[in-house]
Amino acid sequence: MSTKLDFKGNWNEVKGKLKQKYGELTDDDLVFSEGKEEELLGRLQQKTGKAKEQLREEISKL
Secondary structure, eight states: OOOSOOOSSOHHHHHHHHHHHOTTOOTTTTOOOTTOHHHHHHHHHHHHOOOHHHHHHHHHHO
16 A cells, blocks of 8 residues: 555646535645645545545546
């Protein structure tokens, strides 16, 4: 299992797409910094109810 988030493009684009898909997400939920992937996925997991692996896969497709 990879702890590294894999996403195409820059984080601001990905963040915008996630906010469109999940209207309940805020900028605070989507704060991303190097080495803090698990923290970010944890916040997204709480808000969306999805498993971390599902979220990781979804983000990689954005």
